[in-house]
Amino acid sequence: MRIAVAGSIATDHLFTFEGRFADSLLVAQLSNVSLSFLASDLQVRRGGTGANIAFGMGMLGARPLLVGAVGKDAADYLTWLQEHGVDTTHVHVSPDKASARFTCTTDQDHAQLATFYPGAMSEAAHIDIGSLGEIDLVVVAPDDPGAMLRHSASCRERGVAFAADPSQQLSFLAGDAIQALVEGATYLFSNAYESALIHDKTGWSVDDVLGLVGTRLTTHGPDGIVISRKGEDEIRVDxxxxxxxxxxxxVGDAFRAGFLTATGWGLPLERAAQVGALVATHVVETVGPQDYTFTPAGFLDRFVEAYGGDAAAEVQPFLLT
Ligand SMILES: Nc1ncnc2c1ncn2[C@@H]1O[C@H](COP(=O)(O)OP(=O)(O)OP(=O)(O)O)[C@@H](O)[C@H]1O
Ligand SMILES: [Mg+2]
Incomplete structure (x- = not known):
């Protein structure tokens, strides 16, 4: 099964400031702010939803096609992704814009000053899903909103299955845009908060949503995953x-990576969600979205521990090939 993952490719630059921002802010001078903070630590993390999902799939031995846009500064990042099984042939490289970057400084009170620069990501809408060749499923993950809308529409027009994963972009999207992203999706992913946002912004009932998508997957952090389909009992996965x-x-991206890979293996929903949950657990245990590692045998051992030997026997043939 050939899966394309369309989404952002970005790096996070996380600074630590040991003082307090509030001590430097002069209320009388707010119209004239000029502040600089001396950081004691810098963590640079590879991220972006598209890259995170594709990385997780690559870790499981799938060969996802990453679809997104970066700047010329991303050569090392693309090499990293290739080394982890990701096909980056269709990543668009902007001739003049730098890659998307999130910069955040956190002070000792956990107050944060953050900036997100979309940069090259704004060119993701230039990518045509039709140019990717034969694709069985396109994941439309958070990205430039124009790109997300174009990819979803293009999948519907071409009759290509797609997974709607609007996630954090839901906060910025109006109801009609959400409808355009979700309608006709084979899978709809969200966490519990985002699920409520979908209902709030579209006015849809739970039944309405289940009538528009094939399978809805809602993640509830440490409380697991709920899988719903129209007219069927909910499946709950720990x-x-x-x-x-x-x-x-x-964690959310890692869950999607594992679920989609296992679905591609042909495993049923519950088993696929367990594979997703175990990839997510690896992310919870490490700093950064792409800084975990596992071997197929190690992954299988933990799968046995979490879900038992019978469940693991269904996963084993795909991991140990
Ligand atoms: N504390 C935890 N222990 C084990 N697994 C966890 C924990 N928190 C999250 N997970 C796993 O990650 C999945 C996704 O979590 P969550 O619902 O928090 O996603 P999210 O809010 O989209 O996260 P993010 O957007 O920060 O990546 C859960 O379904 C679960 O499998
Ligand atoms: Mg999320």
Whole structure:
């Protein structure tokens, strides 16, 4: 099964400031702000939803096609993704804009000053899904909103199955745009908060949503995953227990990566969600969305621990090939 993952490709630059921003802000001078903070630590993390999902799929041995836009500065990042099984042939490289970047400085009170620069990401809408060749499923993950709308429309026109994953972009999208992203999707992914946002902004009932998509997957953090389909009983899937809670950034993307890979293997929904949950657990245990590692045998051992030997026997042939 050939899966294309369309989404953002970005890096996070996370600074630590050991003082307090508030001590430097002069209320009388707010119209004249000029501040600089001396950072004591810098963490650079590879991220972006498209890259995170594709990375997780690559880790499981799938060969996802990443669809997104970067600047010329992303050569090392693309090499990293290729080394982890991601096909980056269709990543658009902007001639003049830098790659998307999130910069955030956190002070000792956990106050944050952040900037997101979309840069090259704004060119993702130039990519035509029709140019990718034969594709079985397109994941439309958070990206430039124009690109997300174009890819969803293009999938519907061509009769190509797609997964709607609007996630954090839901906060900025109006009801009609959400409808254009969701309608006709084979899978709809969201967390519990985003699920409520979908209903709030579109006015749809739960039944309305189930009438518009094939399968809805809602993640509830440590409380697991709920899978719903029209006219069928809900399936609830527990998380795979984490050995330590280090950093949740990217758990949602990791879940999608595991679920979609296992669905591509032909596994049923519950088993596929368990594969997704175990990839997400690896992310919870490490700092950063793409800084985890596992071997197929190690992954299988943890799958046995979390979900038992019978469930693991269904996953084994695809991991140990
Ligand atoms: N504490 C945890 N322990 C184990 N697994 C977890 C934990 N938190 C999250 N997960 C796994 O990650 C999945 C996605 O989590 P969550 O619902 O928090 O996604 P999210 O809010 O989209 O996250 P993000 O957008 O920050 O990546 C869950 O369904 C679960 O499998
Ligand atoms: Mg999320």
């Amino acid at each position: 998380v795979a227990p984490a050995r330590r809670l280090t950093d949740p950034t990217g």
